[in-house]
Amino acid sequence: MITEREQMMALVDNDCFTRSDAAVLLEGDGFFRFEKAVTLYNKGLVEKVVFSGNIVDKDYGSYPLEEIKPYIIKGGVSEEDLIHEDKSKNTREQAIEIVKMAMSLGWKKLALVASHDHQYRAYLTFLREVLDKNSGIILYNSPVRNLNWFVDSGWGMRFDRLVAEFERIEKYSAMGHLATVKEVIEYQKWKESQLNGQVDY
DSSP: OOOHHHHHHHHHHTOOOOOEEEEEEEOOSTTSSHHHHHHHHHTTSEEEEEEEOOOOBGGGTBOOHHHHHHHHHHTTOOGGGEEEEOSOSSHHHHHHHHHHHHHHHTOOEEEEEOBTTTHHHHHHHHHHHHHHTTOOOEEEEOOBOSOOSSSOOSSOOHHHHHHHHHHHHHHHHHTTOSOOHHHHHHHHHHHHHHHTTOOOO
16 A cells, blocks of 8 residues: 555656756765756756755765866856855755745745755755745756666765665654655645646656
């Protein structure tokens, strides 16, 4: 029998998408994430790319924007459309800072870009902040999908990292830092009602 959690995961994993104000590119996983944000930008699906995070730990795949930026610009993103959110040191702080930024700039739609193994926790964390701030933001799950699960990227295999991700989901859910399963299902239902059948990607 399917559980509500499995239903939630199916909804999030197969999220819809419409043109958005910005792609939120979460730092981490080395150079494996930026191309997805660049693709969304080049397709005209986002107006800005926000690189979120200010952590440098190359053994864990956290590279500074200064090293990734040349590839983003070379990929076609205008320098004036690349924004650095440089205050956050973890996923929850990223959510807090990005929602604050979006609300101050009047952004209503955000595409969340992370690696597929991190995406559930990232989405639940960002959605918690979206809901708590009554922001009205439409948040899209837009993970990098063409990544190897069983190849060591230099900081471990993504398949192996799944265990730690779900352990963190349990831990941070208990702390109230993540949206609940019921909240996600209701949010996805609300989001679908806002689109009137429009899907761009």
